[in-house]
Amino acid sequence: MRLDRFLSECAVATRSESKRAVRGGEVFVNGVCARSADMTVEPERDEIFFRGQRVVYRKYTYILLNKPDGYVSATDDTRDKTVLDLLTPELRKKGVFPCGRLDKNTLGLMLLTDNGDLAHRLLSPKNHVEKKYRFKSKFPISHEDAKRFEAGVTLEDGYVTLPAKIELDESRDGGIITLREGKYHQIKRMLDSLGNKITYLERISFASLVLDGSRARGEWRYLSDTEAAELENIAERSQCSEK
Numbered sequence: 001m002r003l004d005r006f007l008s009e010c011a012v013a014t015r016s017e018s019k020r021a022v023r024g025g026e027v028f029v030n031g032v033c034a035r036s037a038d039m040t041v042e043p044e045r046d047e048i049f050f051r052g053q054r055v056v057y058r059k060y061t062y063i064l065l066n067k068p069d070g071y072v073s074a075t076d077d078t079r080d081k082t083v084l085d086l087l088t089p090e091l092r093k094k095g096v097f098p099c100g101r102l103d104k105n106t107l108g109l110m111l112l113t114d115n116g117d118l119a120h121r122l123l124s125p126k127n128h129v130e131k132k133y134r135f136k137s138k139f140p141i142s143h144e145d146a147k148r149f150e151a152g153v154t155l156e157d158g159y160v161t162l163p164a165k166i167e168l169d170e171s172r173d174g175g176i177i178t179l180r181e182g183k184y185h186q187i188k189r190m191l192d193s194l195g196n197k198i199t200y201l202e203r204i205s206f207a208s209l210v211l212d213g214s215r216a217r218g219e220w221r222y223l224s225d226t227e228a229a230e231l232e233n234i235a236e237r238s239q240c241s242e243k
């Protein structure tokens with residue numbers, strides 16, 4: 001792979017920035033100052049330093065987005081803006097897609113990746129990957145309804161949800177819900193079944209990822225190496241449990 005492509009795929013610099021850095025003597029390959037941005041490198045073998053920082057090759061791209069209101073979790077849509085519109089053209093070209101769905105008016109943590117296998121395993125209903133949501137409801141939730149929620153609720157189509165966790169604020173009309181499955185509009189439908197209504201919904205965690213306040217609504221960042229490795233481990237383990 002060309003050095004400038006390597007650096008842009010690792011999201012360290014654009015191709016033109018890479019060329020400038022090479023000209024400025026700021027890129028080293030196996031201890032030798034790179035002379036040309038189009039030299040060939042072996043991504044998984046060579047030791048590449050960019051402005052003094054080691055650049056480790058990642059086969060896949062993982063992005064944590066803080067989803068704002070009004071965007072649909074799809075790769076394209078004829079009517080609405082999609083979460084991909086919040087990324088760069090380079091990332092869109094790479095083929096990243098949302099790992100799972102949030103409703104258009106649901107906010108918060110969304111993982112986008114080009115690792116189809118990982119997404120498939122994290123979303124597989126067999127694997128019960130945990131997701132946490134902060135919510136507000138129209139009416140306070142009684143002790144009885146909280147118990148029903150935690151036992152599993154029968155939705156309007158007859159589906160019985162898995163037991164879910166609900167931690168209520170003092171006012172009882174909001175708190176944190178933890179799900180281990182992801183049916184269409186699940187939380188809204190669960191609250192509907194209890195004669196209540198969701199007025200605010202924000203995902204605050206997905207598998208090992210947590211919405212940490214480092215990004216405002218509509219902003220995104222790459223996962224750190226540790227976060228990416230942890231997620232890959234979870235996906236790896238779920239593959240093993242499917243065998």
Ligand code: URA
Nearest residue numbers: 103106185186187188
């Ligand atoms: N449950 C819902 O109802 N909507 C979401 O976006 C996520 C979970």
